[in-house]
Amino acid sequence: MTTDSVHRLSGEFFQNPHAVYRELNAKGPAHRVEFPSGMNAWLVTGYDLAKEVLTDPSISKDLYGPPGEAAQINGNAALRLDPPVNDHMLYCDPPRHTRLRKIAMRALSSSTIREFTPRIEQIAASLLDAMAGQEPVDLLRAYAYPFSVSVICELIGIRASDRNEFQDWLTTQVSTADVAEKYAAAANFEEYVHRLCEERRGTGGSDLISELMSPADDGDRLDQRELVGMVNVILLGSQETVAGLIGNAVLTMLCQPRLLGDLRRDPDLIPAFLEETLRFESSGNVATPRFTTAPVHLGKHTVGSGQIVLVAPAAANRDPDRFDSPDDMDPSRPDNRHLAFGYGIHRCPGSSMARTESRIALTHLLSRCPDLSLAVDVEELKWQPSLISRGLLSLPVRLGRS
Ligand code: HEM
Numbered sequence: 001m002t003t004d005s006v007h008r009l010s011g012e013f014f015q016n017p018h019a020v021y022r023e024l025n026a027k028g029p030a031h032r033v034e035f036p037s038g039m040n041a042w043l044v045t046g047y048d049l050a051k052e053v054l055t056d057p058s059i060s061k062d063l064y065g066p067p068g069e070a071a072q073i074n075g076n077a078a079l080r081l082d083p084p085v086n087d088h089m090l091y092c093d094p095p096r097h098t099r100l101r102k103i104a105m106r107a108l109s110s111s112t113i114r115e116f117t118p119r120i121e122q123i124a125a126s127l128l129d130a131m132a133g134q135e136p137v138d139l140l141r142a143y144a145y146p147f148s149v150s151v152i153c154e155l156i157g158i159r160a161s162d163r164n165e166f167q168d169w170l171t172t173q174v175s176t177a178d179v180a181e182k183y184a185a186a187a188n189f190e191e192y193v194h195r196l197c198e199e200r201r202g203t204g205g206s207d208l209i210s211e212l213m214s215p216a217d218d219g220d221r222l223d224q225r226e227l228v229g230m231v232n233v234i235l236l237g238s239q240e241t242v243a244g245l246i247g248n249a250v251l252t253m254l255c256q257p258r259l260l261g262d263l264r265r266d267p268d269l270i271p272a273f274l275e276e277t278l279r280f281e282s283s284g285n286v287a288t289p290r291f292t293t294a295p296v297h298l299g300k301h302t303v304g305s306g307q308i309v310l311v312a313p314a315a316a317n318r319d320p321d322r323f324d325s326p327d328d329m330d331p332s333r334p335d336n337r338h339l340a341f342g343y344g345i346h347r348c349p350g351s352s353m354a355r356t357e358s359r360i361a362l363t364h365l366l367s368r369c370p371d372l373s374l375a376v377d378v379e380e381l382k383w384q385p386s387l388i389s390r391g392l393l394s395l396p397v398r399l400g401r402s
Pocket residue numbers: 089090091101104108152233234237238241242245282283284287288289313339340341342343345346347348349350351353354
């Protein structure tokens with residue numbers, strides 16, 4: 001690492017990362033930072049440099065291989081996610097990544113989403129039925145989270161009666177629980193996914209597990225360990241992100257009465273509003289870690305091998321060199337090519353699904369609750385202290401007349 005000065009981020013960073021990013025972007029597109037957890041890394045905040053890093057083959061995602069090990073040795077011991085059920089497509093490089101991704105893309109195709117859309121509509125409607133009369137209500141706990149969890153669990157085929165226990169295993173294995181507890185949760189998770197696969201094998205079903213189990217055009221298929229990793233990354237990649245985006249979109253519109261009025265009058269404006277929300281306040285803050293495998297230039301800095309590089313789409317999406325008036329929410333913004341879904345070979349394969357889900361969730365909410373309003377002052381809202389997610393801890397609202 002060069003002798004560049006270190007920017008130490010405090011806990012306040014999570015409450016308002018945009019203020020920090022504004023300051024950093026004014027200085028340059030890359031910065032040496034230390035996070036409150038003690039992790040040290042290079043943080044990329046500029047839009048053009050973010051795209052360069054996300055497409056640089058010398059910057060690796062191989063967390064469980066030598067690139068990830070080198071970064072741990074360089075003072076980031078807590079980086080690796082145990083247990084290895086997390087060793088999946090998001091944390092590997094080509095050629096392994098290429099074959100895993102091909103199978104994931106097929107399983108999350110537009111025809112899968114189209115077929116499932118009527119069921120997504122029903123899930124939104126029945127959650128709103130259940131919320132009627134609750135006043136005030138935490139929109140995240142009562143609507144956004146159960147919605148995103150139900151959609152993906154149903155698509156995968158996890159029975160409603162198993163979901164609570166299954167969710168516990170899923171979140172425990174990536175939590176800060178002790179290692180024994182994490183391994184026990186991962187073992188239960190793996191066993192459950194194996195059972196699901198056995199139930200589906202040979203049924204010719206069109207559900208996600210059956211798609212993931214069937215061979216690719218060239219005959220390649222996932223082995224059991226890869227299948228478990230794939231289910232894991234799809235579940236982890238889709239729940240918090242979609243729920244967070246719905247929460248952030250609702251907060252944004254409730255803070256802008258004119259925009260709220262326009263969206264109520266004309267629900268066809270919702271997709272453009274959501275696209276701008278993805279730029280303005282997406283549910284992702286920083287993308288997952290990358291590792292240098294050779295010296296690279298990040299802006300004016302030369303960074304040695306074995307360093308962690310973190311790209312922040314939340315910062316790049318408000319880079320004033322790329323977007324005019326970046327801190328304004330403007331659904332009619334032209335050329336809104338934000339990086340909320342990443343860029344390059346790891347770009348989110350669930351982006352169409354995420355857009356469909358959030359459009360349906362907002363459309364149903366607005367049509368059912370035209371008087372929706374915040375139940376607290378906006379200053380009282382707290383954000384998750386998370387580097388990866390940008391989502392509220394709770395969003396108390398009044399539903400008004402239904
Ligand atoms: C608003 C919702 C979502 C956002 C903002 C989002 C964002 C992202 C981003 C930024 C990445 C790239 C991470 C990196 O390069 O470090 C990613 C990857 C991924 N996402 Fe999403 N995502 C969302 C929804 C979903 C959904 C609904 C699914 C699945 C149904 C999904 C599955 C995945 C998977 C499997 C990857 C890994 C891709 C790879 O490594 O090639 N995501 N997502």
